[in-house]
Amino acid sequence: NAGVTQTPKFQVLKTGQSMTLQCAQDMNHEYMSWYRQDPGMGLRLIHYSVGAGITDQGEVPNGYNVSRSTTEDFPLRLLSAAPSQTSVYFCASSSISGGVYGYTFGSGTRLTVV
């Protein structure tokens, strides 16, 4: 049971480049979310999903796209990276089957846009 796996752990992009941050969970969780954390700040919700085929915007969605084609995967796409997107990105998942559960977080992707 690997939990929530994020890849890559580190990435440097040039302004204008695109990339996809991968997130996978093996716990059959319905809910998945993406957060960003800037230095010295709390986590801010980018996008979330309540199940396969269903996504919605969080607090700071601009510049990011998501899709949820399977229960296990929830990739985050940066179409045209900007220096303001330099941050640490965390993916999280949660289940509500049979009760109320806490989220499980991945170890993060540290992204630098130059």
Next chain:
Amino acid sequence: DAKTTQPTSMDCAEGRAANLPCNHSTISGNEYVYWYRQIHSQGPQYIIHGLKNNETNEMASLIITEDRKSSTLILPHATLRDTAVYYCIVRGYGGATNKLIFGTGTLLAVQP
């Protein structure tokens, strides 16, 4: 989503109990109180949650006031490894209300 208010920082001596307060005066009847912590550079870690009653697990205890407008997270015997930012979050159950919105949290510094 209900807002929470936490002190910016707290100190605690190693081996003593750490009591972290949280105000959530606008909490609604179907919202839970969750506590997470984030040790430097790592992903947040779930600690405990509750609705009305006090809760205890292997990590901590959660005391919720009768009017549910505030709560206290108790780490009974703090260690240096408990130094982290602690987040108190109010969260609904099911659908879009399941999303987790973080505030700024309390930086707990456990002193040797």
